[in-house]
Amino acid sequence: RPRAPRAPRRARAAAQAGFGKTKEVVDEAPSLEGVKVIKTSKENCRVELDVCVPAEMHAYLFEGIMKELGRSIKIDGFRKGKAPPRSMIIGEVGEEEVRDRVVEAVLRHTIATAMGAVASDAIQDSEAIMTPKEELIEQADGEGDFKYVVTCDVNPVLEWKSEDCYKAIRVKTPTPLTEAELVEGAEADIAAKRRELGTLRVKGEGVLEQGDMAITDFQTFHKMDDGTLGDAIMAVQGKAYNIETDQANTLLPGFVEGLLGKSVGETIEYDITFPEDWGQANLRGKNATVKAKMTEIFERELPELDDDLVGRMFPGQGFTDLAGCRAALLEAKTLEAAERDELDLQGQLLDALAPMVVSGVPRTLVEQQGREQYAGRLLEMQAAGTVGPEALVQLSDPALVNNYIAGKREEITAKVKQALAVADIFEREGLTFDEARLQQECDNAEDEFRRFGQEYDPERVREQALELLQAEQVLAYLRENAVVE
Structure with a gap:
């Protein structure tokens, strides 16, 4: 990218009204208050900012570029520190390079002011210059106003289908496992442990x-x-x-x-x-x-399945005979089934939230959620040993990530709506959680990333931990108020 100029404190040389023409001297940097911004709201929490940089500032930044180039290039016949004529600078550097630098200077100098129109609501790293480069280059002659368009995503204002529609959500009781299925699961655990000792x-x-x-x-x-x-x-x-x-x-x-x-x-x-x-x-x-x-x-x-083998199959668990082992495993399977049924109910509650949200969601949040889901899948595959380091690198290719997001955009959008709904309910109902748990969740997540050599953003880890704990409290609230059929 073109280098950004060091903005001079005072510009004593003349600016140009077009290349090769002289313009009045600009002695002081113009105030950023002269930058005009018109904000237009678009769909899906997108905002468009039409930015107009006044001619005075445009000329000032143009002059700064010319002065910097004049100091940095060497032209025969001009001693060091003596600025060559403007036409010679342009001829030496090239008009396209000069204009590139002017565009860079204008954007760097004014983008923060432009974004100030949405500073409290803008989503980080969502801004993008929408004006084609050719149009920017064409304007960058130091003459007249300089205009460009920048867009960004803003935090959504959540809209529900109706007030309190998330209360009394109807869910269906999962079909419980039969006694025979629970026994089969316990026997499968015994068979697996026996196989390990074979x-x-x-x-x-x-x-x-x-x-x-x-x-x-x-x-x-x-x-x-x-x-x-x-x-x-x-x-x-x-x-x-x-x-x-x-x-x-x-x-x-x-x-x-x-x-x-x-x-x-x-x-x-x-x-x-x-x-x-x-x-x-x-x-x-x-x-x-x-x-x-x-x-x-x-x-x-395989070793003989008897009381003596139980202690070797399940060391440290206090089993002394096969009958007691089977009874304990059956009890554990029963508890697991109950937990699984509860998770099923919670899943139904969460799935019901997204259709209740009628407001759009920012593209930035959808893409961020998609990247995190994809990274989570890779982490699971790595932990399970189904992919090696070489395959993991190949699967991390940005093109594959983008394909994943494109193919699952509807599903990912629903997840984003779900997360926004949870955060809104948490605030509406005045729910709370222990701050110590938040720190513990962050520590656990960072340990997991480090264990697998994965890069991570501590700030985003904290955000995800916060979302997790909020979800726990909201699920408890929704579960308490749900209608179970």
């Missing part, structure tokens, strides 16, 4: 069976409309990847099913369509081809 050994012969573990190399490729293979999908590939055949959270749909019954060295190839809930938004609904080769098979020898 002994793996190389399966010399035979095929992959349920309960075995396989080591595989795999790649995925884009499937083109004509049926041919496209580029490899770098984010979905693995080398020496472990596959547990009796665990549901496998990497790709159909992967385990394709490997079962195969022996070491055999390959599989099949087509998939990435599901709509796939982690990478840009792959959802896309067709691909999976190629995999099984390089090793391990079979697991």
Whole structure:
């Protein structure tokens, strides 16, 4: 970008009325009070500011640029400190460079004054110069008024469908798990712990069976409309990847099913369509081809399931026999189910808020929310070990983030409305929370970012922690006043 000039305290040389023409001397910097700003409200909390910089200030800034250039360039025949004629400066530097510098000077000198018209409401970093660069350059001759348009987002004034419409929200009671389903969940926990204590050994012969573990190399490729293979999908590939055949959270749909019954060295190839809930938004609904080769098979020898094994499966939990262990796990599953049902009710309450908000939301907040959601997904994938460092860098590409926001704009907008509604209810109903909890939430979040080597903005972390605690109080209020059907 063109360098910003150092604004001189006094401009003694003559300014120009156009290039190569002389204008009256400007001795003092004109007051910023002469800058005129007309504010026009647009939809979705956007404000347009028409800025008019008076001719006197335009000339002053133009003169400052010429003086700076005159001091910085060297022209034969002019001793140091002696300003060359204006025409020679322009000829040496170039008219376009001079005008670029003038535009930069005018904007830097006046933008703060222009934004002062919305200073209390403007959303940080949402401002943008809308006047085309060509128009700015054309004006930058030091003659006449200098005009430009800047837009920014402002904090919304929340409008509800009706007063107190968020009170007495109707929610449906979730269908509870049956006793058999709870028992099945407890038994699954026991089976998982028992499997961890099992002994793996190389399966010399035979095929992959349920309960075995396989080591595989795999790649995925884009499937083109004509049926041919496209580029490899770098984010979905693995080398020496472990596959547990009796665990549901496998990497790709159909992967385990394709490997079962195969022996070491055999390959599989099949087509998939990435599901709509796939982690990478840009792959959802896309067709691909999976190629995999099984390089090793391990079979697991499980220990005898008896009272003696309980202490090893659940160390430090006080279980002494299998029956007591099963009873305790069943009780824990019952509590988990109750908590899950409560979270379901809370989700219904929050989902009901967005449609009640009829005011628009700023684009800046939508994009900010979208970036945070995308970053959160990457953090979850990294924590789960489903993506490596190289894939994480590729998935962090700004183009992918923008695609994610574009594809989920409606959903993200609803989330923003939801957050604004929560903040408004918190204030309307005079709710409070413990400040010590706010600090604890901030500390926990920052520790998590540091643990995964992620950059973060402490101010934004605090804002998110504040939103979280406000949401807790608002949910408790809405839950208390809800109509549960």
